[in-house]
Amino acid sequence: MYLKSLTLKGFKSFASATTFAFEPGVTCVVGPNGSGKSNVVDALAWVMGEQGAKNLRGGKMEDVIFAGTSTRGPLGRAQVVLTIDNSDGALPIDYTEVTISRTLFRNGGSEYAINGEGCRLLDVQELLSDSGLGREMHVIVGQGQLDAVLRATPEDRRGFVEEAAGILKHRRRKEKTLRKLEAMQTNLTRLSDLAGELRRQLKPLGRQAEIAREAQTIAAVVRDARARLLADEVVALRESLTARSSTEAERKSERIVLQDRLDENKQREHRLEQAMVGDAVDDARRVVFGLESVHERLRSLSSLAQQRLQLLAQQADQPAVATTVSAGMVADARDEAERLRGDVSQAEAAVGAAGAELATARASLDALDVEIQAQSVLVSRHDLEATRLRGALETARSGLAAVRGEQLRQRAALQAAEARRDAGRAEYAELEQRSPRADVDGVDHAAVQAEAEERLTALTASVDELRDRLHAAERERDALAARRSALSLALDQNDATAALVAAGRPGIRGLVAEHVQVRPGYEAAVAAALGSVVDSVLADDVEAAVDAVAHATEAELGRVEVVVAEPVRPLSTLDVDLPTGAVAATAVVTAPPGVLGLLAATVVADDLVVARSAWQALAGHPVPVTVITRAGEVLTDYVLRGGSGAERSRLELVAERDAAADRLTGVATEIERLAPELAELRERLATTRTRAKEAAAAARDEEARVTSHGQQLGRLRARVEAAEAEVDRLSDALDASVEAVDAASRAVDAASAAHDEHLARPRPLLDASARDGLLAEVEAARAVETERRIALETVRERVRAEIARAEALQRQLDEQRAAAELQARRTVVRQRQMAATSSVLEALPPTLDAVARSVAEARAVLAEAEAARAEQNTELQALRRAERELRDRLATVTESVHGLEMEIYEQKLHLSGLLERAGSELGLVEDVLVAEYGPHVPVPSDDEVVARPSVDDEVDLVDVDAAGEEQTVGDVDAVGDVDAVGDVDAAGERAAPAADRAPHGAADLDDATLPGADAAPPRGVPFDRAAQQRRLAVAEKKLARLGRVNPLALEEFAALEQRHVFLTEQLTDLTGTRKDLLTIIDEIDDKMQTIFASAFADTQAAFDQVFPILFPGGSGSLHLTDPDDLLATGIEVTVKPAGKKIERLSLLSGGERSLAAVALLIAIFKARPSPFYIMDEVEAALDDANLGRLLTIFEDLRESSQLIVITHQKRTMEIADALYGVSMRQDGVSAVVGQRVVAERGTAAPAPAAS
DSSP: OEEEEEEEESBTTBOSOEEEEOOSSEEEEEOOTTSSHHHHHHHHHHHTTOOOTGGGTSSSGGGGBOOOOSSSOOOSEEEEEEEEEOTTOOSSSSOSEEEEEEEEETTSOEEEEETTEEEOHHHHHHHHHTTTOOTTOTTEEOTTHHHHHHHSOHHHHHHHHHHHHTOHHHHHHHHHHHHHHHHHHHHHHHHHHHHHHHHHHHHHHHHHHHHHHHHHHHHHHHHHHHHHHHHHHHHHHHHHHHHHHHHHHHHHHHHHHHHHHHHHHHHHHHHHHHHHHTSHHHHHHHHHHHHHHHHHHHHHHHHHHHHHHHHHHHHTTOOOOOOOOOHHHHHHHHHHHHHHHHHHHHHHHHHHHHHHHHHHHHHHHHHHHHHHHHHHHHHHHHHHHHHHHHHHHHHHHHHHHHHHHHHHHHHHHHHHHHHHHHHHHHHHHHHHTSOTTTTOOSOOHHHHHHHHHHHHHHHHHHHHHHHHHHHHHHHHHHHHHHHHHHHHHHHOOOSHHHHHHHHTOTTEEEEGGGGOEEOTTOHHHHHHHHGGGGGSEEESSHHHHHHHHHHHHHTTOOOOOEEESSOSSOOOOOOSOOOTTEEEGGGSEEOOHHHHHHTTTEEEESSHHHHHHHHHHTTTOSSOOEEEETTOOEEOSSOEEOOSOOOOOHHHHHHHHHHHHHHHHHHHHHHHHHHHHHHHHHHHHHHHHHHHHHHHHHHHHHHHHHHHHHHHHHHHHHHHHHHHHHHHHHHHHHHHHHHHHHHHHHHHHHHHHHHHHHHHSOOOOOOOTTHHHHHHHHHHHHHHHHHHHHHHHHHHHHHHHHHHHHHHHHHHHHHHHHHHHHHHHHHHHHHHHHHHHHHHHHHHHHHHHHHHHHHHHHHHHHHHHHHHHHHHHHHHHHHHHHHHHHHHHHHHHHHHHHHHHHHHHHHHHHHHHHHHHIIIIIOOOHHHHHHHHSTTSOBOOHHHHHHSOOHHHHHHHOOOOTTOOBOOOOOGGGOOOHHHHOOBOTTOOBOOOGGGOBTTBOTTOOGGGSTTOOOOOOOSBOOOHHHHHHHHHHHHHHHHHTOSOOTTHHHHHHHHHHHHHHHHHHHHHHHHHHHHHHHHHHHHHHHHHHHHHHHHHHHHHHHHHHHHHHSTTOEEEEEESOTTOTTTOOEEEEEEOTTOOOOOGGGSOHHHHHHHHHHHHHHHHHHSOOSEEEEESTTTTOOHHHHHHHHHHHHHHTTTSEEEEEOOOHHHHHTOSEEEEEEEOTTSOEEEEEEEEOTTSSSEEEOSOOO
16 A cells, blocks of 8 residues: 555645655655645645644644735635555555545635545544554654654653554544443433432322312312303393493484584584684774884985985095105115115125135045045955955865864774674674574464454354343343333222222122233224223122122212123124124123123224225114224214224223233243353353463464564664665765865965965055145135125025015005095095985975875774674674583583493403403303303202313314214313213323213213204203302312312323333443443453554564664663553653763754654554655754665665655655655745656656646
């Protein structure tokens, strides 16, 4: 088995689909840092089920999806597909090639598939764990993991060995099973407590059930009295409602008449109000008001005109505008500004001359600075060259000393390697002469072990099969015993019949059901035919029956039914031909003659079709015949009774109890037979297991001797080969070091000559004395230029001020001229306004006189209109008085109607409450309540009330559907005395009493519902409300004396008892299951101890073989922290390099720590090989010598496993069978190129697929 290919799509830096085609042997993946090499290792771990984001070098699992770059957007999912060659069948799956894929979506969804079929993560982990590839991923050695291996606790190191040996999955399952057992123990405790609590509850609940039966009798009387009182109140309320409704109708008629008269009066008022709204009074008032307003405005206008004329006369006396600025003053200011502009030109010329002198001085200074800088550069170059040559000389001398030291070290190492080679060859030759089987006893231990294991497997299977059969029989026995007990309890009777049987009267045989045997399959039919007779008492003769009834009456046991076993009349039979599928009931029953006589006129048919044919065939028979199907449907001349939900009869329960008892006896016999057989098989199994262990130990000892000899030869061969390779390498290195010394000597001579030559050259001079004089000249020129610039700005400021003064004088002159023109225009306007005002004053007096005359005429017209308005107001007031009287009368009538309506509403509400009480408490509607319990109905005695069902019970008892079929249902809550009505079984359901069961219909129904029946005359006393109230009070007191009654006690008792039986069965099953699981766990522990002991021994031997190769001259070992406890012991590593006294692993160097971790991992790899291993830069911290030792180990591993190595080392690449180069493109996506190396390693060929 090996990895065949790996395809990445959208995983980390592999945005495009990239496929690696692997080959058996060593495959190296190379490339620069950051190119994505380690992403290949992460992809392998991820597709094999890694769930830790940190182990994949990420913060969360979504980080494995390509996140995008500046030129490429992010992807929505990551997918890795791994193809494994399974030609050797290492994986437990029937495929020669297995493909595992894992897909992760950015929304968090994840998918796994094996060969394209969706699966769970657990399926992938279970598949890989069988080949040594577990969740701990010890076959993947990532960056930094080597040091983590050494820092791991002893328990963590044990986990590496357990995973390689395939133990880890068993440990995980064991831990999961133990957690389930702990939870199961909690449930067992709770179940035991619950079963005990149920046992404590059964006894008081039984007493409650007895009280409930007594309460039912009293409740029937309470119900009847309450119904009659409610019916009386309903009838009284209905009569009162009829009378009040008649009065209400009269009041409503009177209210309508009054409302009509009121509406007519309102119309007359409305007409008068409309006439008053638009009359002449308002028009006259508006005219008077308008004329008076005009007269007042004219008088105001005259006063205003006089005031205006006085104001205009005052404005004509104001003085003219004064003048303060002349045109000459403006011209003088402008001339002064022109004169100052000439001074600005002279100052600008002086500034330009000073600037030219400053530029000349600055140019001279810059030229001198350039010359000084050139001389400084020459001096710096001379000094830097001298420093460089001196450093080169010192470097050459240091290099010469280093290569000379390396030459000496390599010469000493070569001598030591030659000594190790010679010693190894001698030891190898001596060990090769020895025989590994010198002390073998000649027995084929492997065959003996195989034969013992085969017998052990067969016996184990036999024990398991027999144990399963025994457990199944025990569970069936317990179930049958519980069922027999439950059926016996259900058959127990606590009524008058049971009391009569228990009395032991002479001639009483017992219950009828105990003396009746029915052919299997006919129980339901016979039970339906006998009805309540099944629960009756069986007496020898008529005298015994009479005595039994008399005893029941005297002892007040309740009502009983007695069947005479030996009647006086002979037994009659049906002498007719019955159709196929029909048989006489007496033919399928074995019972006393008295019971058979009850079945003499009964025929049993297979189904309704056959029953109908039999009924038609028996239509002319002189005696009415009842046909009953095997399912229990009853067909008579008048009634067909059937349907679903039928209650099982005592006869069926007795048959079922007897069958359970017979089966229980057979199962007990089977258990007594199986138990000794199982004990004998277990003894044989223990003996066989001991022999198998002894044979396995002998085979292991023999194999260990052979393996140890081979391993010793292998270790010595590896040591010799490693020493020879080291001698060759050191010889080549020594030759190369001689050449390196010569080259270093030549480099020292050349560097010394160059340094001496440079020192002989003269050093350049630097002169800067003339720069100070030139700098003083530049400063003087800059000061002259600054003074002249200040003078120029002063003259410019004076020019700007003079120009601003001239502009201000001009603006003031313009403002004075505009004021003079405005004053002239105002004088002309004022003269015109005075003329207009004078003309208005002359025209106002005649106009005022005309308006005053019009006001007087309008006031006269207004007086006439107001007189007419007074007459209309008098008439309107009379109409409004009449309206008030009508409104008062209407309000009185309306209030009376409302009062009647409220009284009617209250009585209806009271009636509704009564009807709701009747519906909720009694289950009766109004019609049924009044018809059955009204005051006109005679009141029956309490015994009759208790004996008959209520109206709602009748509806439940017989429900006639569209097909005319009747379904019988019991209602225990609505009846009274159970003894008078019927028996109550364990489920709390009521069976119809014998007296109520007629062969042609249900009991106590209205006879009018049966065809051809005559109405029975009413019985009882007339209704008296006071008597009924006393009757109700007495019954309620009796009911109160009983205390709190649980109406569901019967149902609860049966349900609780059934639950107790069920919990007892479950408790027994759980206890047995727990015991079996603990036995299996012990077997798993034994198996894990054996596997771990073998795996650790092999790992310890492999470590002893690998460590000397990686640490020549050093010592190291593996040992258990607690050898006495193989299930919990850890593994401790001891490493001591050659020449060092280091006890703590943390004091090792980086390379030594890497080698020690590699030694431990390689030992695990060799002890329990896996199909492949992945190494991610494990040799990064190793020098050349240690790298050579590690590659020797890799060469050994490649023979049995596939290696995938991420590396930067050239020597590691040289041993590879295939090379893959990974690089990072400019768009941030990893690109791959592959090359397969030919076996001769002289040429290379492209790898089959890498995209």
